[in-house]
Amino acid sequence: MSDDRRLDVLRAIVEDYVQTHEPVGSRVLVERHGLGVSPATIRNDMAALEEAGYIAQPHTSAGRVPTDRGYRLFVDKLSTIKPLSAPERKAIQVFLEDAVDLDDVVDRAVRLLAQLTQQVAVVQYPSLRRSALRHLELVPVGETRLLVVIITDNGRVEQRVLELDDPVPDHIVPELRARLNATVAGRRLIDLPEPLEEMATGFAVVDQPLVQRVVHVVEDTLAEATEERIVLAGTANLARSGTDFTQTIRPVLEALEEQVVLLRLLSEMAEDSAGFTVRIGRENQHAGLAETSFVAAGYGSQSEPVARIGSLGPTRMDYAGTIASVRAVARYLSRILAG
The missing domain is CATH 3.30.450.40 (GAF domain)
Known part of the structure; x- marks a missing residue:
């Protein structure tokens, strides 16, 4: 039996079954598809396909339907994908x-x-783990509250509010924002923990607690399951x-x-x-x-x-x-x- 012809028969069975939702018989294949062989040859090919597990007969005297294995062969042998108009x-x-x-x-x-x-x-x-960070914004929303906004390269936005024990120093926000963006821009979030920790050590000791809180917020965000x-x-x-x-x-x-x-x-x-x-x-x-x-x-x-x-x-x-x-x-x- 020709492997190419067997594949043509399987393809015809799959296409007809998808369209009609009904088991496909040899007579239908001969009438609808120009397979170029006799009905007896088609029946022999179908018997071989059934024996190989590519098609099955759901009921006695019924036609054949594709099995999972048949669909897999059909998909693997798709030579062209129907283009959209x-x-x-x-x-x-x-x-x-x-x-x-x-x-x-x-x-x-x-x-x-x-x-x-x-x-x-x-x-x-x-x-978030596979995204790159486009921008990180820090916005004071009160004396002891700081909004951290994380914007990724694919447009995803995550916001977190930091509740602080002490007022946010005026000088720290612009400097921290600038250093954070210089550190994170264009990098994937999964690659950020080490650069962020290194950046944090460059600040004055008095500013370290706030800087570390912001860094931890960024790290915690990419670890959250809600992503x-x-x-x-x-x-x-x-x-x-x-x-x-x-x-x-x-x-x-x-x-x-x-x-x-x-x-x-x-x-x-x-x-x-x-x-x-x-x-x-x-x-x-x-x-x-x-x-x-x-x-x-x-x-x-x-x-x-x-x-x-x-x-x-x-x-x-x-x-x-x-x-x-x-x-x-x-x-x-x-x-x-x-x-």
């Missing part, structure tokens, strides 16, 4: 560029991706995925409610050379997501993404279209945050 690309650009801040960008991106894929969209907030958060949109799309999937929708919804599950998945989905990652069925390693696939791509920069964006839906999703949409939104998201 020019109007779609323009709509993405305009919609995201109108955002006013990082929260708005993330909210728009997740809603847009859910609309494009008609699946669940997941956006991970930019990680790991995600935003979901399009959960209702799962209910429109067809009766074969909605029968298993409850465990999927329960898994989505546990954000730690999605965060772990996103952290495990390291970027590959194609710029995206696909987890299919039980590859997700969570029982509640065994009937789903997850397509994710990094955003922020090609060398080191600061976070990920993805789309989750039934294993019989339109992989080419989903990959194209995820990559497009991630690309525009990266451009906006870089600007």
